[in-house]
Amino acid sequence: MDTIVNKVDAKGRVSLPSDYRSIIKELSTEIVCYRSLTAPCIEGCTEELLDKLAADIENSMDFFSQEQDDLTNLIFGDAKRFPFDSTGRIVLTEKLLKHAQITDAAVFVGKGRKFQIWNPENWEKEEARIRAEVLKNRPQLNRQPQEAK
Amino acid sequence: MDTIVNKVDAKGRVSLPSDYRSIIKELSTEIVCYRSLTAPCIEGCTEELLDKLAADIENSMDFFSQEQDDLTNLIFGDAKRFPFDSTGRIVLTEKLLKHAQITDAAVFVGKGRKFQIWNPENWEKEEARIRAEVLKNRPQLNRQPQEAK
DNA sequence: TTGATTCCCATAAAATCCCATGCTATACCA
DNA sequence: TGGTATAGCATGGGATTTTATGGGAATCAA
Numbered sequence: 001m002d003t004i005v006n007k008v009d010a011k012g013r014v015s016l017p018s019d020y021r022s023i024i025k026e027l028s029t030e031i032v033c034y035r036s037l038t039a040p041c042i043e044g045c046t047e048e049l050l051d052k053l054a055a056d057i058e059n060s061m062d063f064f065s066q067e068q069d070d071l072t073n074l075i076f077g078d079a080k081r082f083p084f085d086s087t088g089r090i091v092l093t094e095k096l097l098k099h100a101q102i103t104d105a106a107v108f109v110g111k112g113r114k115f116q117i118w119n120p121e122n123w124e125k126e127e128a129r130i131r132a133e134v135l136k137n138r139p140q141l142n143r144q145p146q147e148a149k
Numbered sequence: 150m151d152t153i154v155n156k157v158d159a160k161g162r163v164s165l166p167s168d169y170r171s172i173i174k175e176l177s178t179e180i181v182c183y184r185s186l187t188a189p190c191i192e193g194c195t196e197e198l199l200d201k202l203a204a205d206i207e208n209s210m211d212f213f214s215q216e217q218d219d220l221t222n223l224i225f226g227d228a229k230r231f232p233f234d235s236t237g238r239i240v241l242t243e244k245l246l247k248h249a250q251i252t253d254a255a256v257f258v259g260k261g262r263k264f265q266i267w268n269p270e271n272w273e274k275e276e277a278r279i280r281a282e283v284l285k286n287r288p289q290l291n292r293q294p295q296e297a298k
Numbered sequence: 299t300t301g302a303t304t305c306c307c308a309t310a311a312a313a314t315c316c317c318a319t320g321c322t323a324t325a326c327c328a
Numbered sequence: 329t330g331g332t333a334t335a336g337c338a339t340g341g342g343a344t345t346t347t348a349t350g351g352g353a354a355t356c357a358a
Binding site: 037038054066067069070071072073074076077078079080081093 | 150151152168187258259260261265275276279280282283284286
């Protein structure tokens with residue numbers, strides 16, 4: 001999936017890029033979005049994926065554990081269904097937009113079975129950071145001679 | 150399922166958020182609420198889920214244990230049905246409101262197949278606590294650069 | 299009767315739907 | 329090859345419907 005920039009209008013509406021939509025549409029007509037735990041962006045996925053995550057949590061821990069309690073609170077307390085209409089738009093909430101610092105434009109970034117929505121400038125920086133990180137950790141990928149330390 | 154803040158009026162009435170309602174409505178027009186065992190909040194779910202919870206408790210513990218007895222007594226002794234009217238409101242009892250320290254506003258927090266109702270300030274603190282806790286226990290989730298050396 | 303609880307209606311605000319428009323990429327034809 | 333028609337998409341604006349919430353009437357209980 002490509003990274004795509006779409007406008008966010010005054011009502012908070014964004015078109016879900018059609019590539020993203022068509023993948024989901026086989027299953028349903030809605031996605032689930034929540035604030036990323038680790039980055040200033042929105043994450044989106046299908047409800048199936050979220051259900052699976054919940055089931056994994058339930059199975060991997062003691063049923064009455066504090067940790068499980070915390071995780072389900074965090075995930076389901078934040079996640080919300082976003083049905084998209086016939087023109088393919090969803091309406092993001094204030095909470096999500098604020099977390100991702102999105103005002104009038106949003107970048108969709110594919111991440112396998114989920115995707116992220118970023119403020120365009122933030123994504124630019126993040127992408128640069130990721131590139132630098134990858135090159136640092138895997139120098140064999142870098143076909144340029146290593147001049148700098 | 151999101152977290153949603155609604156007002157509690159002088160009669161103790163609260164609107165059950167429509168997202169919550171629509172999920173339940175397929176089955177019935179009422180929910181079951183009880184005081185959380187572990188937190189200063191109200192828990193709510195369908196009657197079906199409560200039955201399942203009871204079965205889980207029985208399976209996960211010695212059938213004759215004092216512990217199981219205590220747990221089932223606590224939960225079922227407390228649980229009460231709350232039908233919601235045509236406008237989607239329920240009327241919470243003094244006992245529940247007091248336990249959750251709720252006066253004039255209540256936040257609904259989704260929790261998978263059940264949900265919790267909190268005093269807004271208490272939830273804010275709880276959410277912060279959970280986020281910190283989860284990030285601490287799962288450092289691999291934390292992609293923030295490690296500045297300290 | 300009095301106090302409390304339940305039901306019903308009214309309203310404002312917010313969420314949702316629908317249609318119109320312009321753009322872009324692709325296909326098709328000369 | 330170049331030019332044009334076409335279909336799909338993103339986007340804007342307005343109309344419609346839902347939802348939350350307040351107040352009051354009706355019902356029930358003590």
